[in-house]
Amino acid sequence: MKFNGDRMKSILSEYLQGVKRLEELAALKEEEFVADPHKVASAKYHLVICIEAAIDICNHIIAKNRLRVPEDYADTFRIMGENGLFSQDFLPKLFAMTGFRNRLVHRYWDVDSKKVYSILQENLPDLYQLINELKARIPIMLNL
Template identity: 45%
Template structure:
């Protein structure tokens, strides 16, 4: 059985200021990504033709990104790192401090920018764009979550 990234915090290690909160955020990311991965089996036409799938995907992607933001902020606060200028800057701060790889920081920065569109320009999200993100970017989100979980466990 494959271990999931949320398992990393459940087996000892460094005690974060609020370990329970980080564990819960990781569990939620897993839940949201599992749902989004189910949608990967849909064709573009099936996905874009279903308002229920589209709106469910919007919300799950937004919430997965929110969880990553929360975990990133928690690590920054716990380590006393510089305050990020905005949500996208959280992952730059983590990359600057070798907590995330630069590539992961860029992936999450792009996801935060898309999250901002989901939150602030929600009426203008193209179903095709969301379908492409679901097809191409979920692995990057999962990798980043796994790396944040490993960091939190080991420090």
């Protein structure tokens, strides 16, 4: 698989910084988190950053390798799966990420603070799985 190492490093850096900040927020007690609108807004922002970075990584790989053009964000992950870059059992989690990203971006006022906290508690490992699956299938990424 082809990709621009510098571009990938830049996106991965933003991605991993976002994950780190989400981990810090996940360490808070639920009451402290939901009571502070700044913490909730920060979590929403960093979730968008991480999901957008994941999509950017995939779109970069898709473009560099001349794979079919995605129809939407979920299709970006579908294409990666079709080409063996994500396991089939991981794809539903990726599709859920794009759905949540769309809610955060287009209906942010309608995203419950407790739901955001729940995602921080239950779904952060998915962000690591995404990178681990890519590194397992694109060995050169191990050097990034």
